[in-house]
Each structure stands twice: as C-alpha cells, then as structure tokens.
Amino acid sequence: MGRSPCCDKVGLKKGPWTPEEDQKLLAYIEEHGHGSWRALPVKAGLQRCGKSCRLRWTNYLRPDIKRGKFSLQEEQTIIQLHALLGNRWSAIATHLPKRTDNEIKNYWNTHLKKRLAKLGIDPVTHKPKNDALLSTDGQSKNAANLSHMAQWESARLEAEARLVRESKLRSHSYPPSASTSTSGQLVNKTAWNGGWKKSSEGNGVLSTVNDLESPTSTLTFSETAPPPVMSTPLGANAMTMFEFVGTSGSSHEAGIIKEEGEQDWKGLGNSTQLQEYKEGIDNSMSFTSTLHDMTLSMEGGWTPERTNSGQVHVGNVIEEGFTSLLLNDSGDRSLSDNGCESDNSGGTANGSGSDSYEDNKNYWNSILHLVNSSPSHSPMF
DNA sequence: AACCGTTCCAACCGCACGCCC
DNA sequence: AGGGCGTGCGGTTGGAACGGT
Numbered sequence: 019m020g021r022s023p024c025c026d027k028v029g030l031k032k033g034p035w036t037p038e039e040d041q042k043l044l045a046y047i048e049e050h051g052h053g054s055w056r057a058l059p060v061k062a063g064l065q066r067c068g069k070s071c072r073l074r075w076t077n078y079l080r081p082d083i084k085r086g087k088f089s090l091q092e093e094q095t096i097i098q099l100h101a102l103l104g105n106r107w108s109a110i111a112t113h114l115p116k117r118t119d120n121e122i123k124n125y126w127n128t129h130l131k132k133r134l135a136k137l138g139i140d141p142v143t144h145k146p147k148n149d150a151l152l153s154t155d156g157q158s159k160n161a162a163n164l165s166h167m168a169q170w171e172s173a174r175l176e177a178e179a180r181l182v183r184e185s186k187l188r189s190h191s192y193p194p195s196a197s198t199s200t201s202g203q204l205v206n207k208t209a210w211n212g213g214w215k216k217s218s219e220g221n222g223v224l225s226t227v228n229d230l231e232s233p234t235s236t237l238t239f240s241e242t243a244p245p246p247v248m249s250t251p252l253g254a255n256a257m258t259m260f261e262f263v264g265t266s267g268s269s270h271e272a273g274i275i276k277e278e279g280e281q282d283w284k285g286l287g288n289s290t291q292l293q294e295y296k297e298g299i300d301n302s303m304s305f306t307s308t309l310h311d312m313t314l315s316m317e318g319g320w321t322p323e324r325t326n327s328g329q330v331h332v333g334n335v336i337e338e339g340f341t342s343l344l345l346n347d348s349g350d351r352s353l354s355d356n357g358c359e360s361d362n363s364g365g366t367a368n369g370s371g372s373d374s375y376e377d378n379k380n381y382w383n384s385i386l387h388l389v390n391s392s393p394s395h396s397p398m399f
Numbered sequence: 400a401a402c403c404g405t406t407c408c409a410a411c412c413g414c415a416c417g418c419c420c
Numbered sequence: 421a422g423g424g425c426g427t428g429c430g431g432t433t434g435g436a437a438c439g440g441t
Contacts, residue, residue, distance in 0.1 A: 034409070056426070073410065108429060123430075124408050
C-alpha cells in the first residue's frame with residue numbers, strides 16, 4: 019500500500035519537547051481529543067509533525083501511564099512474554115497496563131536483555147546459550163513443541179491485543195490520575211478524548227501536586243475497565259495476575275522496585291526455593307487455560323498443572339520461582355563460560371548438566387504458566 | 400576539575416497495515 | 421483493484437546523565 023511521508027518536514031521542530039509544547043498538546047487533546055494526528059499540530063499551534071505529537075502523547079503525556087521503575091513482577095512478566103512474543107512490544111505492553119511499548123522496549127534493551135545474557139540465557143531464544151544439553155534426544159523435540167505452541171499463542175495474543183486496542187479506543191472513562199513530564203511537571207486530569215477534562219489549573223502552568231500518588235503507586239486495575247469484548251467467566255479476576263504490580267501496597271512501599279528488586283533477585287535463589295516453587299505450582303496454582311487441551315509432555319515431569327476449579331491463583335509462587343531461577347546467576351556473580359549451568363540451583367552449586375536442564379525446564383515452565391494463565395488473567399480477556 | 404567511556408531513554412525514522420475512496 | 425491516507429510498530433539514534441580515572 020502506499021505510504022505518505024509523515025509530514026512536511028520543513029519548518030517543523032524536532033528534538034525534545036518543551037513544557038510549553040507539552041502544555042499546548044495536552045490542552046488541545048483535553049479539549050478536543052486528538053482526532054487526526056496530522057491535523058492536530060496546526061490546530062494546536064505546534065510546530066511539530068503529527069507523528070511527533072502522537073508519540074509524545076502516547077509515550078509520555080497520556081494520563082494513564084505509569085512511570086518510574088519497573089517492579090520485579092513487571093520485569094518477570096516482560097521476560098516471560100518476550101519469550102513467547104519476541105520483540106512484539108505493543109503486544110507485551112497490553113499485558114502491562116500503564117506501561118508503554120517504548121518504555122518496555124527500552125527497559126528490555128537496557129536492563130533485561132543484559133541480565134539474561136549474563137545468566138547465560140540467550141535473550142532472543144530464551145534458551146541457554148550452551149544449548150548442547152537441549153540438543154539431545156527428545157528435548158529438542160520438546161523445544162520444538164514449545165516453540166510451536168508459543169507461535170500459536172503468539173498469534174492469538176496478537177489478535178487479542180488488537181481487540182483490546184480497539185476496545186480501548188471505544189472506551190473513554192478514565193479516572194483521575196497523574197503523569198509527569200520530562201520537565202518534572204505533573205499534570206492532573208480527569209478526562210480525555212471525550213472523557214478527560216483538565217482539572218482547572220487555570221494558570222496555564224500545569225501545577226506540581228505534591229500529594230499526588232507517585233507514578234509507581236497509582237496502579238490500580240479497577241481503573242481500567244475490562245474491555246466489553248471477550249468477557250470470560252473469570253472476568254472479575256481478569257486483573258489478578260497484575261494486581262500486585264506497582265500497587266501502593268507492600269512491594270512499592272517496601273521499596274521493591276527495580277533496583278531493590280535486583281537485590282531481591284539475588285537474594286531469592288537457592289535450591290530450596292526452587293523446590294518450593296515447583297511444589298508451589300503443584301499445590302497452589304490452578305489454571306483455566308486455553309491451552310488445556312494441548313498436552314505437552316516433557317521428559318522429567320513436564321506437565322501442565324491444571325485443575326477444574328476455574329479459580330485462578332497466580333501469586334508470588336510463580337514470581338519467586340522464576341526469580342529464584344534467574345537470580346541464581348544474576349547480579350555480581352561473574353559468569354563462567356558454562357554460564358547458567360554452573361550453579362543455577364544455588365545451594366547445590368554442583369554445575370551438573372541435569373541441574374541446568376531442570377532449571378531450563380523450570381524457566382520454560384514459568385513461561386508456560388504465564389501463557390496458561392494469561393487468557394483469563396490479562397486485562398483483555 | 401577535566402576528560403572520557405558508559406548507560407539510559409526520549410524521540411526519530413521508515414516500514415507495514417488497515418481503511419476508505 | 422489499486423492508490424492515498426492515517427496510524428501502529430519496531431529498530432535506531434542523539435544527547436543528557438552518570439561514573440570512573
């Protein structure tokens with residue numbers, strides 16, 4: 019199909035946005051909605067191309083954006099989803115409410131990719147770089163099965179992400195929230211695009227409101243109404259998976275956000291916890307899965323756990339398990355050539371191949387569990 | 400203090416795709 | 421059917437911030 023240049027570049031400003039520009043853009047969108055992005059700059063009195071305005075809005079000024087450090091849970095969600103979806107940042111972003119694809123992409127490239135690499139896990143394939151262990155007997159076949167399943171799930175998620183985007187476009191009931199701009203401004207709005215209205219900071223300078231919740235503490239998922247489409251019997255639980263992400267509750271107030279989270283990663287890894295993780299999944303987690311008809315039989319007990327209860331409990335079990343798995347090799351520890359295989363099981367530290375295999379299996383287990391739980395947990399389902 | 404290398408992220412660029420005429 | 425338009429998406433980059441020497 020034809021492609022037109024994004025805009026007439028002559029005379030248009032590029033580079034960082036100034037507070038004044040932000041203000042103009044916000045004021046216009048709050049009053050009129052964005053409408054046609056191409057037409058917006060002229061109407062809003064901005065010397066920018068529409069694309070730049072759209073980006074500034076979607077990645078920064080939009081009120082329903084959570085900024086600040088990623089929580090441990092968010093990190094893990096990103097890693098798990100990346101294992102399934104690859105660099106489909108927008109699809110991943112649909113699972114992380116209030117995070118933009120750009121932010122997730124940046125975070126992946128600057129933090130998570132390196133961390134996985136450090137662990138000896140290929141950030142592209144999410145397999146151990148030393149893949150010899152997987153190349154034998156039925157394991158490669160299992161990997162192929164998983165890969166096939168991931169592709170299938172990926173396609174499904176993509177379609178569903180589209181649906182959610184469409185439904186979001188139709189939805190216009192946003193609650194009050196705050197967002198920050200680069201200049202440190204805080205903007206406080208109550209409506210957007212038919213629903214948003216500026217909350218009367220009449221002086222033209224959007225005010226700093228000290229008592230606003232910090233960006234990382236404003237995430238409450240009741241704010242985002244489930245899309246009208248694709249309701250599930252578990253609709254009310256749709257947010258379960260993310261409920262603890264960035265809430266003002268324990269994790270945030272306890273400072274368990276990224277930097278501290280990294281410490282967490284370091285502190286959690288040991289074989290006992292790995293075992294607890296496995297047991298925890300067996301005992302505590304139940305899934306309603308769109309994949310439940312697919313049997314994935316991995317050697318060594320790789321079986322999808324599922325009950326018929328329809329109840330979903332995704333909590334710290336999987337988080338900690340995944341954390342343990344990754345953190346055995348994270349942080350300050352220098353990795354030898356055998357990378358994750360050296361002592362992934364923490365306390366055991368025997369570097370046996372079977373441990374590596376077990377850990378890799380658990381790594382993928384955790385990912386599979388995420389997939390299993392996603393359809394009924396994520397905001398879009 | 401000055402310099403230099405690294406990290407991080409906001410913003411840009413170009414392609415792809417869907418919709419409409 | 422095919423072309424134009426609008427927008428979404430993912431890759432890349434520029435420069436500020438930071439840390440080390």
